[in-house]
Amino acid sequence: MELVAVADLLLARREAALRAHPLAVVRGGPDAIIDDATVDLVVIATPPATHHDLAARALRAGKHVLVEKPLVTDPKHGYELARLASESKRHLFVDHTFLFTGAVRKILAYADELGELLYYDAIRTNLGTFQSDTDVLWDLAPHDLSILLSLVRRPPASVSAVGARHGPGDRESMAYLTVRFAGGPLAHIHVNWLSPAKVRRTIVGGARRMLIYDDIEASEKLKVYESPSTSEMDPADDVLRRLVDYRVGDVIAPRLDQTEALRFEIVHIARVLLDGELPISDVALGLRVVEVIDAAHRSIALEGTPVPLEA
Amino acid sequence: MELVAVADLLLARREAALRAHPLAVVRGGPDAIIDDATVDLVVIATPPATHHDLAARALRAGKHVLVEKPLVTDPKHGYELARLASESKRHLFVDHTFLFTGAVRKILAYADELGELLYYDAIRTNLGTFQSDTDVLWDLAPHDLSILLSLVRRPPASVSAVGARHGPGDRESMAYLTVRFAGGPLAHIHVNWLSPAKVRRTIVGGARRMLIYDDIEASEKLKVYESPSTSEMDPADDVLRRLVDYRVGDVIAPRLDQTEALRFEIVHIARVLLDGELPISDVALGLRVVEVIDAAHRSIALEGTPVPLEA
């Protein structure tokens, strides 16, 4: 893969791009890229409001596209992009970066060893990064939803959410999302711009194994716990308090691949385009993330009343 | 205060009581206590289903009562007990033990220094203590609700909750509660019997200060963070991402009184009875906790639809 052209509205960034890539075409607008027949893949790293238009133009010009998360912020735009990608037989990748980290790839590799998936609980909080052009759901929830939906691999049935607005701009600065799947698991995501401590912690509760993924830890980000299968509990023992042993098995912090996520992602995309590898983060996943967040906003307006999602 | 009499259904416990308190009257049933004119205060430490009947009898006999949490599990029973206590001019205390710990007393002492209360977020999880005669809401949520309601000191407006049932007995083994107050804050409580790690962590988010109370920490259980007042943020700065300094002030772990909670509680109750000190955990608080959990169960049946609470 080779960098052919760069477009940026800001002069300073164009100058920096030229220094770093002296052989690249550098322009102020996207036309030179979209019209360049030697360009195979267009990377769109612009504000979400521009994704639909830019991605549609690139797809219509026969380019493959990698767009930053969220894919779009209006599901209708997402459906149109999905249709365009399908019609043009081009790939539309969504940059859900966490899917390419060693920790999340290991979580997904454990999917079949967890037993029945009972629940998924994610917290992603931080203090003080208000963004005036978005809210905390569009900013943070795509990370957790992309992991959740890659793990569950079934469409969610409904979304409930509650939120609060504390910062400038009258947009949600904190929210709690509940995502339900037919037959389970119960998934819950807490995103917050107003927490005094940075927390990035996910629990995946399975009937046979549970995982805790703590992205703040410098090492041992992922821990695997054996848990008692509920089926092993004697249903006859229902009068007295059951004292299940707190630690039923060893705890293992598996070795994680340290490859930088963006490097892994780019190599993966090259393999999809050249070798037919299956895409990890395609338009279907990106669109489902958008649908959940869109439904969450509608549920917030209804104070938590569940909003069904179409299959 | 002096221990006068003990009643327990189990012979082994009666024997242990006699060894520890050779001068006490020890019986298999409550009558000897309730009929004993020298008894001033009856402590009820029995399963929740028996609280209503035992407390009612003790109050009718003119005793003060201390009952374990939850006060009752049916709000109607609670209203009746509140009426009985009022009519008999007796105190009905509810043993919300956490309110008597050094950490929670310090949190309540900070109430006026937090600025506008923006949110309250509590997590209380553990693995493996299923109880067949209750569910995770009645077991764990009273702790957090007693702290929340002591801090906010206004009646909650509505409750939304979602839950899931994984263990024996078909009762909730995990739940997420959202408690709304008119004019804020947004409160959220996560209780879980199925977590591989024990977490007891509360964030109190104020506009001027934020607290993190981590009851698992051996020392420094409470940390106080200065936070930026939202009013200090310039609303004009709405084009570019705002980068608020992550740490605006010092973090302080204030010294906490190490007195054992039960010892503090008993001394407090003596002061209420003898010196007219205001009760920290009275029937009004205990009843409100019951109302919230009762509403949470109704919301769970409605998949998270908010259930209003009467003022």
Place this chain on the structure above:
Amino acid sequence: MELVAVADLLLARREAALRAHPLAVVRGGPDAIIDDATVDLVVIATPPATHHDLAARALRAGKHVLVEKPLVTDPKHGYELARLASESKRHLFVDHTFLFTGAVRKILAYADELGELLYYDAIRTNLGTFQSDTDVLWDLAPHDLSILLSLVRRPPASVSAVGARHGPGDRESMAYLTVRFAGGPLAHIHVNWLSPAKVRRTIVGGARRMLIYDDIEASEKLKVYESPSTSEMDPADDVLRRLVDYRVGDVIAPRLDQTEALRFEIVHIARVLLDGELPISDVALGLRVVEVIDAAHRSIALEGTPVPLEA
């Protein structure tokens, strides 16, 4: 095993003993125990200065003895007790309690899987428990030395130590001990009464595996790390900095037996006495601990000059 008799100088403790053990003989002095033909094992839980005399009398009377750590504080006294135990064919156990915890028993079980033992590093610190009748070495170092000497199972060759005196009584309140073994490992122990944080952390560095034992952790007290064998490092690669992968293998927190140490110890002693099980903490181990601490004091007087130990 049955408790036959208790002796204590303090009336209040004798009364408590009587309440807990109504059938026991309770006396102010040790004679009634030592002269009682029905007593098989005498437990000596008195200040270290009294251990020699009491243990000698009990051994001469044909009793087995369990004495609190340290066995004695003068090696000569220890040699005499060892001789008495040998002559009377009685067991003299030393209560090095940590050896009976699930964590330390697991460490000892790993002994043969660590590869060559490279080093042993222990820290045991706390704030504010000055004892006027002892110093920090006699108070804290027996814990770490009993673990170290049980793990290495060879006599140490020499001891260096440095210390400082800050509290009342002009005795060491902090010290660093280096214990050398012929052919390795290098062992180092830091004991401190004056640390603001409680630390109880031991690293066992082996060529194939390393262990970290953190006794402050509520769970996962023991972690097992795979480490690169030094033989796998290419000696030819000596020009550029070697970057060995930080984590060569998984980290495992093995399940630990939660049996209370004292309970395990008492059951173990019963098995030694009744079934001929090999004692875990015998007079030889207790004596070696005393020799190392005695040598450490001499090295401290010489500002760290190493003091050899006789084989």
Place this chain on the structure above:
Amino acid sequence: MELVAVADLLLARREAALRAHPLAVVRGGPDAIIDDATVDLVVIATPPATHHDLAARALRAGKHVLVEKPLVTDPKHGYELARLASESKRHLFVDHTFLFTGAVRKILAYADELGELLYYDAIRTNLGTFQSDTDVLWDLAPHDLSILLSLVRRPPASVSAVGARHGPGDRESMAYLTVRFAGGPLAHIHVNWLSPAKVRRTIVGGARRMLIYDDIEASEKLKVYESPSTSEMDPADDVLRRLVDYRVGDVIAPRLDQTEALRFEIVHIARVLLDGELPISDVALGLRVVEVIDAAHRSIALEGTPVPLEA
């Protein structure tokens, strides 16, 4: 300040330097820099064995010099450089980078509020960075010694050290250093290339306050503990165990300046050169660090026997 010239033996690095600094003179050897009359300050970032020769040439050519730590590895070379700097009236700075971090600058600012300095305990360990041209003392101990000597501001009296060699090249891969000062404090440093966990933790024990500096923590790297003054302890209370309250005061994590250390250092050096600000890390400090490590090596050869340092 402006970058004028760069010298590097490696072509690839010269090319990178040219790309980043298109206007700089870039050469393979140091002569062009040392002979360039427009150069005021020469930065020497080369292996320690070359520091003496390069720094001497630069000083003789009338340049100020900033040299990476350690200044030299032979004290005689250090004395000569100190003399050269003095004679040429030029500054010889040593890049003890940690002195310029927000955390260490805050520690030094606390120096007068700690009360009598009782002890200093530092641990700096890691797994797997063997360097064939140095040992763990020269690699890691300069960091801790530069902090210690900046805090104590008196010449150390003696050094004891023990070490062990486990990696390739037969050089120390772990060592324990004890540094004594006349009248206190007792200082101890543990450096280790073979630890399974990365630890960078320093305790500064003062009679009035204690500090814990944990450089691994993402936030709250520095904590300040109030401690009981030893003078407040009643010397008459010497029979019973004293139970000093574990936490005598609040614990404070003061806000730390987040300026990058190298940026702060360069601005500081500019102020020394232009405004006469006092240098933070001068040749006297760098030389004392070298003397301590040199004495530590001699003590290691003597198995820990203390080696006196000349005043």
